[in-house]
Amino acid sequence: MTRTVEHVVCPTCGCLCDDLVVEVDGTRVTQARRACPNGRTFFKSYDPTPRLPRVHGREVEWNEAIAEAARMLTQARSPLIYGLSSTATEAQRCAVELADRLGAILDTTSSLCHGPAVLAMQSVGLPGCTLGEIRSNADLVIFWGCNPAVSHPRHFARYSLPPANRRSRVAVVVDVRPTATSDIADLFLQVEPGSDLEILTALRALVHARPLSARAIGGVPLANWEDLAGRMKSCRMGVVFAGVGLTMSQGRDLNLGELFSLVAELNDCTRFAAMPMRGHGNVAGADQVLTWQSGYPFAVNYGRGFPRYGPGEFSAVDVLAHGEADAALIIASDPLAHLPSSSAVHLREIPVVAIDPRESLTTRIAQVVLPTACYGLDAAGTYYRMDGVPIRLRPVISSARPTDEQALQQLLDSVVRVSAGAVPTC
């Protein structure tokens, strides 16, 4: 018998489309209407069948796995807690508390994607808005170093280039190579790799009507940049979406700082916004939770009993590459697949606890694996969209597994019991 669930939120990417119509047969999703191919795969591939946790590859009862994970984490001198971008804020809150109680190092996948955008925001600020402002008002939309046609397929239709007013807006793509996104752009500026900072600096100068002598910048004739600067100043409302092509290429946070400064200056003559194109479903939520609980959005070290912030020092990549973590708790992420090899090597050498609804390279090497429910499929919870709008995910199938939040809460209870005795509450 099939059921239909409406207004379903897709947790796959930072778009968090909330208009899906999902059909369920028993415990499997058979249809995810309105979802893009990425979302469809996410929904249809999920198998909610209960699985036993594993300790050293052996299937065990849940409590035994929790006890072993708590033991490994409390015995470590400097445990690392990492991941968090594909889990709900309810679980993220527990994870930060666990880091606080353990004196752990805490980091999210932000440090591998949009961390530089955070650093830039911390130095120059960030003029932004919610996606609905862009949908209703933007007439100039610039995609810089991102390819939403592939990474966020419904971004155009729902937010940035809605069909109803597509004709009244100009879409510009700046990238180092042609992409599916540049194919649909009105204007494509193919630039030389590593030239973003120079281009952005030039654009700032052009916006301020300072003459430039270069014939070309980043491999593109100056006239094209003059044209773009003119469009930026004369539009009714403009927006730049910044992708990892900008955050992870040469210049990194400097690129973003230059971009955000440019956008702030444009607000002296018109309305302009910038937005990092956040990838993972709830990486934005992880930023928020870490910030309200610790003061800092990622790369936080609780080793001294209070939070210290150190991007490039307490980021997972660095902590692992320097061999500073002696155990790791990985939540809803697959660092073994994504981290540079120098860091991945160390992860293979230390005790690892993995909490994840799905199997991954990391769950394969983890000493303790806790298979949990998947937010948005068989668990309810909160995700933050790339623009900071919080949305509640509704489960479409009933859950047979504990949630990340429950697993973390149990870990927390065990850790507190092991290390400090009972916490007085009233």
Added chain:
Amino acid sequence: MLGILNGRVYDPANGVDGQVQDIWVQDGRIVAADQVPNREAAEIFDAAGLVVMPGGVDIHSHIAGSKVNAGRRMCPEDHRADTGAQNGVTRSGGGHSVPTTFATGYHYLEMGYTTVMEAAMPPLLARHTHEEMNDVPLLDKGAYTLMGNNRFLLGCLGHRQKAKARDFAAWLLEASRGYAIKIVNPGGVENWKAGKRETDLDDPVLGWDATPREIILALADISTELGLPHGPHLHVNRLGQAGNASTTIRTIEALDGRRTHLAHLQFASYGGGGRHPLRSAAAEVAAAVNANHNVTADIGQVVFGPTTTMTADGPLEHTLHQLSGSKWLNNDVEEETGGGVVPMNHARRNTVSALQWCIGMELFLSLEDPWRTFLTTDHPNGGPFTAYPEIIHCLMDREFRSQMLSSLPDKAQSRCGLAGLQREYSLQEIVIITRAGTARALGLANKGHLGVGADADIAVYAPQLNWSMMFRRARLVVKGGRVVVRDGQVVAVCPGHTLCVTPGWDEGILPSLREHFEQHYTVGFDNYAVQDDYVPYCEVIRCK
């Protein structure tokens, strides 16, 4: 069961002014002495020589939500100092002007505050505000729902659909789990989005057949018709600008008897403007408030030092960014509001900051009715809430205040009337402006007093060398009947309540609301309203 015995009790709502009395607590409430069955079993706190009063109630503070967190995130330099370690009871964290959620709860409690109202909640981001408030331990909290630039409401007003506007406001309060209607620069944020930089009381709202005056009056009438316990809570047009006192006074006149709370009045009491330098217009504004008993006001006192400014008044933050050159964060929220954050240093030697300090003090001393005058810093805009004890010191001690004044630039001293004001607040008046009066203005019948049946939210202070020292750390704080602070330290934690209202609305509004959402919002109507999960400790305050 708990007895706080032999303390000097200050409970102005019940006419108690420093008399020695015993306070008894059972099941989270204050009870009469003869209702306590076996006093031998009660925990006894000997308050002989100490000062006993209701827990503090802050009527306007920015403690949780997207804007506050943006301030935290943008300013790591703000948190490096003032950070505490976890100790088994409390969580670690801190921050000077935008503390972490846990530290916010602890610091308020340590000062004897037990209820705090978050002053600006964008409805679309309400889940965020509630998630953070749930991580602010101990305090009871409520949040004001932003409406002064809401497009659906502007449409209703433009079409003269008053009943529809009222139902919408009621629906939005419930959907966002808000406590009161908040109006920030009515029409001015919407105008700014359309490119108009400044909006006064009778300017048109571009694209809509409405003016700020009409928005304010409509929402004031709606607050009354719905019987809301508080509000509307109004941040006037032209806030923060030289010469804005005329706008403030015209707004007060326009209200014409309608109950309204004026937020952070200090930022709305400026003379000068145009070619004339900033000067104080506190006397004129205070006269208008004194003459209009329908109006209450909190001050938004400036204190010296670094802080972080944040408001739903997007254009104001943009102006601050242009003036100061400091980093600027902006967040326009579709269909509803704006928001901005700019870090700021209120430097003592800066004439404008010094004058702002003077204007706040002048207002405190010129507003005659303490029941309509409330202590705030518009945390963190004027400075962090942890500066309240120092402000109390200035109000109660003329000597201390004039020392402060004489350290300020001459230009600031000469452009205000502070030097001529000799008034000193009594302790009883301080109790009114920090708890009894705010609780009354909020319509919280069980808070701000120690009468039988009141919530057992109690603060006990030990007299010290001066008033700042006394109010900085409470000797004992009882929250909901439980001892949570001893000797200025949090000793136990528990969640506080979320204060909400449920005014009720006509379902006839739903079809047009649904249509509005389908056309204009990027979140579906069915995913918009805040679910029960976000207010696990909800306390509904009844509408009249």
